[in-house]
């Protein structure tokens with residue numbers, strides 16, 4: 001599998017804190033079936049200055065684990081304004097820029113920024129919008145795809161590792177077909193769980209949708225192919241089965257009904 005979002009590079013952000021930790025993370029990634037991994041450190045001036053050197057060093061370790069490391073960066077939207085859009089590091093050197101929107105709404109500023117990015121041949125991958133759901137950001141699944149954004153869900157969100165409310169938002173948005181791909185957003189060894197998340201989704205969603213989320217679209221981001229959309233609406237029986245499996249979470253989260 002291709003994982004387009006990780007914090008594998010040591011000492012550049014809140015992910016790996018040492019080359020030894022990166023090595024352990026790479027081994028964990030390989031065990032879960034990751035064969036290509038984007039090193040998308042959180043952007044900062046210091047990170048940018050050191051990125052190329054640390055990337056080269058870590059790429060050698062990755063190759064020893066059977067993983068192709070590819071470049072990238074994760075940009076917080078509130079820190080992207082002063083940067084030339086063409087200077088942003090894209091995922092795997094393609095057209096896509098990985099962005100954490102941070103804010104629980106789509107502002108006029110973000111609309112115009114994305115329009116400008118599009119004019120410059122760049123598209124935006126929005127990282128884990130389900131984690132902003134509890135802040136009230138329900139419009140994400142309507143407006144962001146309209147703006148040409150590709151939405152990425154974290155494997156940990158699918159499995160409930162960020163809490164019950166994020167998990168419920170994740171599954172709700174999955175069946176709204178707003179997501180283009182799954183990624184680990186790994187900050188440590190335990191974050192690599194795309195194999196587990198794939199198994200969880202395979203219990204409820206059709207194989208072609210799961211293959212698009214885990215295989216086709218992540219590879220398309222890197223190779224420059226057009227992304228595919230999913231049509232993965234869950235029927236009543238599947239929703240009921242999901243509720244029975246996770247009912248205690250849904251009750252605690254107090255979310256609205258699943259339509």
Ligand SMILES: [Fe+2]
Nearest residue numbers: 005074127185
């Ligand atoms: Fe991240």
